[in-house]
Amino acid sequence: MKLAYYPGCTLHGTAREYDASTKAVCRAAGVDLVEIDDWNCCGALEAIFDKELSMGLSARNNFKAQKTGLDLVIPCSICSHNLSRADTAMKNDEAFRTKIERALGEKYNGVKIKHLLDVIVNDIGTDAISRKFTKSLKGIKAVAYYGCLLVRPSEVSKFDNPENPMPLDNLIKSTGADCLPFTQKTKCCGGNLLMSKQDYAFLLTKKLFDEAKAAGANCVVVACPMCHMLLDGQQTTIEKAHNTVIDMPVLYFTQLIGLAMGISEKELELDKNMVPTSKLIDSIGKGETKAEVKGATTEGAKAEEAEAAE
Amino acid sequence: MIKSSDLDPNFKYEISNEPGGENIKKCFNCTGCTVGCPVTEIDKSYNPRIILRKALLGMRKEVLADDSLWLCASCYICYERCPQDVKITEVIGAIRAIAQREAKAGKIKITNDKSLFDHLFIDSVKSNGKWYEAGVSGMFMLKTKGIGGAIGYAPMVLELFKKGKLSIMPHKIKGTKEIKRIFEEVEKK
Numbered sequence: 001m002k003l004a005y006y007p008g009c010t011l012h013g014t015a016r017e018y019d020a021s022t023k024a025v026c027r028a029a030g031v032d033l034v035e036i037d038d039w040n041c042c043g044a045l046e047a048i049f050d051k052e053l054s055m056g057l058s059a060r061n062n063f064k065a066q067k068t069g070l071d072l073v074i075p076c077s078i079c080s081h082n083l084s085r086a087d088t089a090m091k092n093d094e095a096f097r098t099k100i101e102r103a104l105g106e107k108y109n110g111v112k113i114k115h116l117l118d119v120i121v122n123d124i125g126t127d128a129i130s131r132k133f134t135k136s137l138k139g140i141k142a143v144a145y146y147g148c149l150l151v152r153p154s155e156v157s158k159f160d161n162p163e164n165p166m167p168l169d170n171l172i173k174s175t176g177a178d179c180l181p182f183t184q185k186t187k188c189c190g191g192n193l194l195m196s197k198q199d200y201a202f203l204l205t206k207k208l209f210d211e212a213k214a215a216g217a218n219c220v221v222v223a224c225p226m227c228h229m230l231l232d233g234q235q236t237t238i239e240k241a242h243n244t245v246i247d248m249p250v251l252y253f254t255q256l257i258g259l260a261m262g263i264s265e266k267e268l269e270l271d272k273n274m275v276p277t278s279k280l281i282d283s284i285g286k287g288e289t290k291a292e293v294k295g296a297t298t299e300g301a302k303a304e305e306a307e308a309a310e
Numbered sequence: 311m312i313k314s315s316d317l318d319p320n321f322k323y324e325i326s327n328e329p330g331g332e333n334i335k336k337c338f339n340c341t342g343c344t345v346g347c348p349v350t351e352i353d354k355s356y357n358p359r360i361i362l363r364k365a366l367l368g369m370r371k372e373v374l375a376d377d378s379l380w381l382c383a384s385c386y387i388c389y390e391r392c393p394q395d396v397k398i399t400e401v402i403g404a405i406r407a408i409a410q411r412e413a414k415a416g417k418i419k420i421t422n423d424k425s426l427f428d429h430l431f432i433d434s435v436k437s438n439g440k441w442y443e444a445g446v447s448g449m450f451m452l453k454t455k456g457i458g459g460a461i462g463y464a465p466m467v468l469e470l471f472k473k474g475k476l477s478i479m480p481h482k483i484k485g486t487k488e489i490k491r492i493f494e495e496v497e498k499k
Binding site for chain 1: 329330348349352353380381383384385386387389390399400402403404406407410422423424425426427428431432435439440441443447450466469470473474475476477481483484485488489491492493494495496498
């Protein structure tokens with residue numbers, strides 16, 4: 001499989017471990033990523049007051065992707081939302097298309113855009129990717145955090161159930177890790193208020209951790225650099241502001257499945273996460289073989305343990 | 311008490327003419343937006359239904375100058391659940407666009423810092439093609455918290471820098487002229 005790749009600004013900055021782990025996992029899964037040439041910022045959620053500007057900035061990247069003749073994959077939920085929305089508007093809104101085609105001096109035909117998680121669980125398939133796993137992640141007790149734009153609005157994201165999605169839960173389970181029920185899985189982390197209304201952003205993120213802890217999780221798994229910025233990057237600041245201890249590693253889903261694929265911690269840049277990940281890595285059960293991973297439902301694992309005890 | 315003589319009946323048309331605001335008149339004020347709103351959960355005074363109702367009634371100045379216009383976290387829960395397809399997140403964006411024009415013309419004052427951050431962000435994209443994280447965040451901190459407040463972030467900045475996650479200089483793309491032309495085209499309303 002060969003795909004055009006749009007990393008977006010954060011993956012070349014604060015979310016560099018998402019970029020590194022995306023590339024490592026795709027390489028191991030046989031997906032060839034071709035980064036699009038001279039891409040620009042999609043406007044994030046900072047251009048929401050100017051819908052045409054937001055879509056215009058995004059559309060330039062779609063033109064660049066179109067040139068590759070490949071489908072486009074995007075790991076960031078905000079970028080993926082913006083570029084998908086721009087593609088729809090370029091196809092359906094003639095006045096807008098005319099403006100942007102005039103600005104860029106090219107004709108637009110359209111490009112197929114998908115979030116990286118969508119590609120992994122649906123195009124490659126959770127079963128197929130789990131056949132590449134060589135190491136059980138039993139010992140990790142995760143909650144799957146989808147956040148907002150990966151699933152909403154569903155008319156743009158076209159990815160699973162917008163209220164109670166399951167694909168990331170199932171992907172986590174396929175590594176042999178536990179994935180616990182989490183009613184906050186599509187609640188907002190407040191990322192867009194981080195700069196302007198930090199106390200609100202922190203309250204929203206803290207609510208996620210409160211439930212993750214109550215569920216017995218030892219890590220949160222995410223698929224968006226903005227969510228990661230709040231949950232991982234701001235975690236110690238939230239602890240200080242609320243005089244509490246959270247101490248919960250937050251992994252990109254690519255870092256998690258990369259570990260199951262046997263990719264090194266260095267290549268997955270687990271040292272770049274702000275909350276240390278070493279304790280979590282140590283909690284992964286040692287000495288398990290691939291045969292055990294295959295029967296990796298929790299019950300299957302329990303039955304095996306019982307047999308071993310006898 | 312709302313005085314009908316103070317209302318601006320054209321306000322709803324003004325909003326529906328703004329990109330993103332097209333569907334505001336479909337709202338029948340069912341409150342579905344507000345019951346699911348994560349910001350309302352932590353601040354009961356934030357009420358998207360009331361923003362929409364006031365806008366439809368024509369309480370123009372009150373809606374445009376209200377700080378709560380800037381509290382939407384753009385999480386799209388209301389957008390997803392709205393039975394009338396009002397596309398509330400984008401309607402809020404459209405009202406923000408009007409508020410910013412009014413502020414620029416000196417007719418209202420925006421007290422919330424969200425508008426400042428958005429403008430610093432977009433200006434950096436306009437000149438570089440990418441967002442200049444260190445520069446924009448630093449300038450925002452200086453403008454809103456002063457030097458003393460900004461210095462408080464030094465340990466985090468240092469750690470990000472040590473991890474190779476923050477670039478001191480902006481990254482500039484080759485196609486900045488194309489970015490400029492996109493800005494020019496969308497500014498022609």
